[in-house]
Amino acid sequence: xxxxxxxxxxxxxxxxxxxxxxxxxxxxxxxxxxxxxxxxxxxxxxxxxxxxxxxxxxxxxxxxxxxxxxxxxxxxxxxxxxxxxxxxxxxxxxxxxxxxxxxxxxxxxxxxxxxxxxxxxxxxxxxxxxxxxxxxxxxxxxxxxxxxxxxxxxxxxxxxxxxxxxxxxxxxxxxxxxxxxxxxxxxxxxxxxxxxxxxxxxxxxxxxxxxxxxxxxxxxxxxxxxxxxxxxxxxxxxxxxxxxxxxxxxxxxxxxxxxxxxxxxxxxxxxxxxxxxxxxxxxxxxxxxxxxxxxxxxxxxxxxxxxxxxxxxxxxxxxxxxxxxxxxxxxxxxxxxxxxxxxxxxxxxxxxxxxxxxxxxxxx
Amino acid sequence: xxxxxxxxxxxxxxxxxxxxxxxxxxxxxxxxxxxxxxxxxxxxxxxxxxxxxxxxxxxxxxxxxxxxxxxxxxxxxxxxxxxxxxxxxxxxxxxxxxxxxxxxxxxxxxxxxxxxxxxxxxxxxxxxxxxxxxxxxxxxxxxxxxxxxxxxxxxxxxxxxxxxxxxxxxxxxxxxxxxxxxxxxxxxxxxxxxxxxxxxxxxxxxxxxxxxxxxxxxxxxxxxxxxxxxxxxxxxxxxxxxxxxxxxxxxxxxxxxxxxxxxxxxxxxxxxxxxxxxxxxxxxxxxxxxxxxxxxxxxxxxxxxxxxxxxxxxxxxxxxxxxxxxxxxxxxxxxxxxxxxxxxxxxxxxxxxxxxxxxxxxxx
DNA sequence: TTGTAGGCGTTATCAC
DNA sequence: GTGATAACGCCTACAA
Numbered sequence: 188x189x190x191x192x193x194x195x196x197x198x199x200x201x202x203x204x205x206x207x208x209x210x211x212x213x214x215x216x217x218x219x220x221x222x223x224x225x226x227x228x229x230x231x232x233x234x235x236x237x238x239x240x241x242x243x244x245x246x247x248x249x250x251x252x253x254x255x256x257x258x259x260x261x262x263x264x265x266x267x268x269x270x271x272x273x274x275x276x277x278x279x280x281x282x283x284x285x286x287x288x289x290x291x292x293x294x295x296x297x298x299x300x301x302x303x304x305x306x307x308x309x310x311x312x313x314x315x316x317x318x319x320x321x322x323x324x325x326x327x328x329x330x331x332x333x334x335x336x337x338x339x340x341x342x343x344x345x346x347x348x349x350x351x352x353x354x355x356x357x358x359x360x361x362x363x364x365x366x367x368x369x370x371x372x373x374x375x376x377x378x379x380x381x382x383x384x385x386x387x388x389x390x391x392x393x394x395x396x397x398x399x400x401x402x403x404x405x406x407x408x409x410x411x412x413x414x415x416x417x418x419x420x421x422x423x424x425x426x427x428x429x430x431x432x433x434x435x436x437x438x439x440x441x442x443x444x445x446x447x448x449x450x451x452x453x454x455x456x457x458x459x460x461x462x463x464x465x466x467x468x469x470x471x472x473x474x475x476x477x478x479x480x481x482x483x484x485x486x487x488x489x490x491x492x493x494x495x496x497x498x499x500x501x502x503x504x505x506x507x508x509x510x511x512x513x514x515x516x517x518x519x520x521x522x523x524x525x526x527x528x529x530x531x532x533x534x535x536x537x538x539x540x541x542x543x544x545x546x547x548x549x550x551x
Numbered sequence: 552x553x554x555x556x557x558x559x560x561x562x563x564x565x566x567x568x569x570x571x572x573x574x575x576x577x578x579x580x581x582x583x584x585x586x587x588x589x590x591x592x593x594x595x596x597x598x599x600x601x602x603x604x605x606x607x608x609x610x611x612x613x614x615x616x617x618x619x620x621x622x623x624x625x626x627x628x629x630x631x632x633x634x635x636x637x638x639x640x641x642x643x644x645x646x647x648x649x650x651x652x653x654x655x656x657x658x659x660x661x662x663x664x665x666x667x668x669x670x671x672x673x674x675x676x677x678x679x680x681x682x683x684x685x686x687x688x689x690x691x692x693x694x695x696x697x698x699x700x701x702x703x704x705x706x707x708x709x710x711x712x713x714x715x716x717x718x719x720x721x722x723x724x725x726x727x728x729x730x731x732x733x734x735x736x737x738x739x740x741x742x743x744x745x746x747x748x749x750x751x752x753x754x755x756x757x758x759x760x761x762x763x764x765x766x767x768x769x770x771x772x773x774x775x776x777x778x779x780x781x782x783x784x785x786x787x788x789x790x791x792x793x794x795x796x797x798x799x800x801x802x803x804x805x806x807x808x809x810x811x812x813x814x815x816x817x818x819x820x821x822x823x824x825x826x827x828x829x830x831x832x833x834x835x836x837x838x839x840x841x842x843x844x845x846x847x848x849x850x851x852x853x854x855x856x857x858x859x860x861x862x863x864x865x866x867x868x869x870x871x872x873x874x875x876x877x878x879x880x881x882x883x884x885x886x887x888x889x890x891x892x893x894x895x896x897x898x899x900x901x902x903x904x905x906x907x908x909x910x911x912x913x914x915x
Numbered sequence: 916t917t918g919t920a921g922g923c924g925t926t927a928t929c930a931c
Numbered sequence: 932g933t934g935a936t937a938a939c940g941c942c943t944a945c946a947a
Contacts, residue, residue: 197698240694240697242669242672242673242698243673244673244675245673245674245675246610246613246614246619246674246675247614249610250610250611250614255610257653257674265638265639265642266635266636266639271629271630271635272630274629275630275656278629278654278655278656279656282655282656287655287674288653288654289621290638290642290654291642292639292642292646305606306651308606309606309607309608309609310621310651311608311609311610334561334604429848455848458848458849461852462852465852483849484793484819485822485847485849485853487826488825488826488829488853489849489852489853489854490853490854491854492829
């Protein structure tokens with residue numbers, strides 16, 4: 188005798204309609220807020236819906252309208268500050284425009300990325316924002332655009348597709364970081380980048396992400412401008428986890444001629460670096476200067492506060508959603524690559540190079 | 552003349568069926584991997600699907616089967632480490648069981664929570680995991696369970712509903728933190744908790760979340776056990792943002808008799824605390840002992856490494872998904888409250904109380 | 916093993 | 932303003 192007879196078929200539009208004494212069409216119009224409905228009927232329908240505990244089935248609605256009001260977000264590693272900040276920004280921006288977000292984590296695994304894209308497509312998301320694992324292995328992304336599903340790339344570019352790409356100015360950003368270290372007298376500058384291979388492995392384009400590669404490029408170019416020849420053994424893959432990065436840093440510290448400054452290409456790597464230094468009792472910046480790519484909230488609060496290259500994560504997320512919505516509305520400028528500038532946050536983890544040998548006074 | 556005639560109707564099951572020269576039923580069976588299909592037909596269908604670039608419409612499928620293979624996750628603030636770690640855990644666990652996750656952020660706003668729950672329900676998620684803003688304002692959650700939608704609560708309990716709740720042992724956790732400070736000789740111990748009101752406002756149950764309130768309770772009980780009367784002006788709401796927490800801490804530091812130790816109830820608040828201390832040149836732990844609730848990866852890497860009360864975020868997320876899946880399968884134990892133990896991470900941000908007045912040597 | 920036909924819950928298109 | 936009715940794309944008895 189109770190209306191909410193659980194575990195049965197849920198109350199649907201015809202139920203509401205008959206309860207309100209109108210047709211399903213009228214009920215749909217009243218509940219959907221479109222077409223024209225008389226005041227009286229609308230109130231009848233709304234009351235009936237409330238009485239029955241009606242909940243509109245978005246699935247059915249989407250099947251008809253062809254849109255789900257949802258977008259898919261495919262990220263590499265949501266534990267990395269860059270991606271979590273990006274996720275936050277995308278979720279907020281999307282909500283402001285009436286979209287929900289389906290978040291997927293790939294762990295920088297191309298197979299996971301392919302699966303994610305397929306599943307999201309099967310869910311008929313209206314559009315996708317993807318931080319791609321590779322900028323070359325993109326058949327699954329090409330298929331998306333062929334089907335006409337709007338796609339925006341973040342933290343990478345896809346040269347073969349005519350779509351919007353948003354990426355930080357990694358070459359310049361890394362360059363300014365190295366320039367800064369050079370200006371402090373450092374010459375033995377290393378870089379530890381996120382890589383999919385074994386931690387400690389030397390640089391190889393296949394191991395690093397596009398962003399990572401670009402940052403290494405900026406690093407090299409800056410050194411070469413200063414007349415310093417980049418050493419391969421100063422360019423190490425730091426793996427994906429804090430522990431991996433720690434191992435990679437240790438291989439650097441164990442070199443016969445260890446670096447005096449290290450650039451890290453993300454916030455996971457830098458934690459491994461700090462851990463490795465702490466375990467050896469090495470002080471920052473006295474024994475080692477450190478610059479990190481990305482500027483998480485805690486960077487300013489560690490001791491010493493970390494000098495970083497900040498990316499405009501919030502703007503990137505907002506722009507991604509905005510561009511996606513332009514495509515959804517089929518208005519907007521032709522797609523292209525959006526390079527967003529980075530900003531150097533000068534704090535205290537970088538110091539002037541001191542002479543290595545005791546007896547020679549530190550340069551002042 | 553090209554097969555992928557964009558902006559048209561996408562290729563659907565009947566298209567594949569006719570291309571393969573079989574009925575839609577056979578095509579559906581071949582693609583869905585159920586029923587019995589002859590080897591020959593299956594290959595025909597699969598080939599046709601690949602040729603046409605077929606992508607199954609999960610929406611339509613879900614309408615028939617009644618399940619979407621997706622779960623909704625409603626969180627307070629994904630920028631807070633606790634929630635982002637929880638999200639990561641839930642997303643991973645859910646994927647392992649074949650579910651996608653719809654993540655929503657409420658910013659601890661009850662209205663946003665209501666909307667999120669409604670929208671997710673309209674999307675027909677198979678179940679929901681909610682970190683509730685309030686443990687009392689729960690009509691929208693009650694409606695869910697009435698409809699029969701499985702629901703698991705994290706970081707809170709709902710006494711009025713017979714559902715699974717997962718929550719850290721906040722009273723005990725905060726108690727051990729304060730016990731530790733007491734054992735170091737501290738008596739003037741303050742606590743700054745996440746609150747929705749103005750930063751710096753004194754404790755009020757309406758301002759703090761359930762977890763926050765419980766942590767304050769543990770704090771008070773520990774003090775009282777030690778014969779110390781809790782002071783109201785040592786219990787401050789820290790708002791939601793780092794900047795708010797900084798303000799709250801400043802009101803503490805400006806007291807005529809400021810505390811010698813501070814407990815913070817989450818990782819956003821503690822960053823505000825560290826910032827406030829740094830700006831005043833106060834050293835941790837020499838001038839101020841600090842314990843934080845939650846143990847983000849950077850806590851061990853700041854200087855000094857932070858003493859924290861760690862929650863088992865990974866286990867919480869896994870358990871939430873597991874319990875939800877039990878409800879979905881309608882097997883499993885009767886629902887109840889799962890209190891997960893916290894673990895104290897003793898590091899270096901807490902030190903023995905020094906005498907305040909110069910002249911008296913610090914206690915050693 | 917295969918095909919036919921009905922239905923999931925909504926929106927859209929018409930007449931009325 | 933309102934009400935039949937036909938889609939949307941798929942699953943699933945049931946019959947062949």
